[in-house]
Amino acid sequence: MDGVKLEQKHGKARVRVGRVWRDAKTGTHQFVEWNVSISLLSDCLSAYTNSDNSDIVATDTIKNTVYVKAKECRQQLSVEDFAIVLGKHFTSFYQQVNGAIINIVEKPWERIHVDGQPHEHGFKLGSEKHTTEVVVKKSGALQVISGIEGLSLLKTTQSGFEGFIRDKNTMLPETRERMLATEVAAKWRYAFETLPASNYFMERYMDVKKVLINTFFGPAKGGVYSPSVQSTLYHMAKDVLARVPDVTSIQLKMPNIHFLPVNLPSKDYPVIVKFEDDVYLPTDEPHGTIEATLSRIQSKM
Numbered sequence: 001m002d003g004v005k006l007e008q009k010h011g012k013a014r015v016r017v018g019r020v021w022r023d024a025k026t027g028t029h030q031f032v033e034w035n036v037s038i039s040l041l042s043d044c045l046s047a048y049t050n051s052d053n054s055d056i057v058a059t060d061t062i063k064n065t066v067y068v069k070a071k072e073c074r075q076q077l078s079v080e081d082f083a084i085v086l087g088k089h090f091t092s093f094y095q096q097v098n099g100a101i102i103n104i105v106e107k108p109w110e111r112i113h114v115d116g117q118p119h120e121h122g123f124k125l126g127s128e129k130h131t132t133e134v135v136v137k138k139s140g141a142l143q144v145i146s147g148i149e150g151l152s153l154l155k156t157t158q159s160g161f162e163g164f165i166r167d168k169n170t171m172l173p174e175t176r177e178r179m180l181a182t183e184v185a186a187k188w189r190y191a192f193e194t195l196p197a198s199n200y201f202m203e204r205y206m207d208v209k210k211v212l213i214n215t216f217f218g219p220a221k222g223g224v225y226s227p228s229v230q231s232t233l234y235h236m237a238k239d240v241l242a243r244v245p246d247v248t249s250i251q252l253k254m255p256n257i258h259f260l261p262v263n264l265p266s267k268d269y270p271v272i273v274k275f276e277d278d279v280y281l282p283t284d285e286p287h288g289t290i291e292a293t294l295s296r297i298q299s300k301m
């Protein structure tokens with residue numbers, strides 16, 4: 001049809017795979033669980049316009065390929081490296097495929113310790129998740145975004161919020177003493193040109209996570225004062241760019257999860273509960289939404 005433009009992609013979402021690697025010498029097992037979503041950018045327009053499926057990679061084949069490639073990876077690898085393996089396969093194996101977008105979320109299985117000893121084959125579920133989005137072009141060009149989801153952080157003091165706009169709808173009192181709680185979701189982009197060495201992505205993930213946590217809390221003794229979620233978020237992003245040189249930009253989403261002071265006044269008695277920075281009502285809804293992206297000049301997120 002004249003005067004219209006068709007843009008399309010297809011793939012398979014939420015392909016779940018668990019992979020065990022067994023070391024026969026030591027008896028130690030490694031384990032990961034991944035949730036993989038794949039979108040292919042391919043020349044299959046006639047499937048849409050002419051009922052001709054001859055250029056389609058079936059989404060069922062896409063799903064099977066996840067298991068084939070998981071089997072072929074003989075050593076444990078990061079979500080980023082597995083996404084690159086998949087993206088390279090689809091863009092090089094199929095003439096029709098010009099690009100592949102791979103998203104993976106890793107479930108946080110952690111090795112269990114029994115009597116202080118790492119268990120050979122026992123794991124328990126942790127909290128925050130390691131994520132990635134990799135775009136592979138037919139030329140082999142790569143874009144890698146890594147991320148962390150569900151990093152729940154809370155401090156019981158060293159947080160306040162003052163000096164904001166006051167109008168007829170404002171009830172919130174100013175304070176220099178409150179709880180600060182959030183569930184950090186971060187995504188960051190890398191600057192590398194060529195494929196990095198193995199372990200690179202795991203190491204950078206640990207680096208970024210450590211900076212986010214250290215900057216949120218400050219020193220173990222005394223902490224650091226937060227004048228707002230916005231300010232703390234900015235310092236966290238700035239410290240990641242300062243301390244992890246390969247990261248060119250970072251996006252942080254930090255909901256402000258409120259802990260409301262509990263005051264129970266009474267008509268008949270002096271007061272039932274008087275708030276003294278001690279008893280709170282934890283709430284999920286509603287929550288503040290605060291997010292920002294910090295980039296080195298000339299990089300894009």
Ligand SMILES: O=c1[nH]c(=O)c2[nH]c(=O)[nH]c2[nH]1
Pocket residue numbers: 161172227228229230256288
């Ligand atoms: O750190 C905060 N930032 C806000 O934008 C905000 N708004 C609000 O009601 N409380 C807070 N706290």
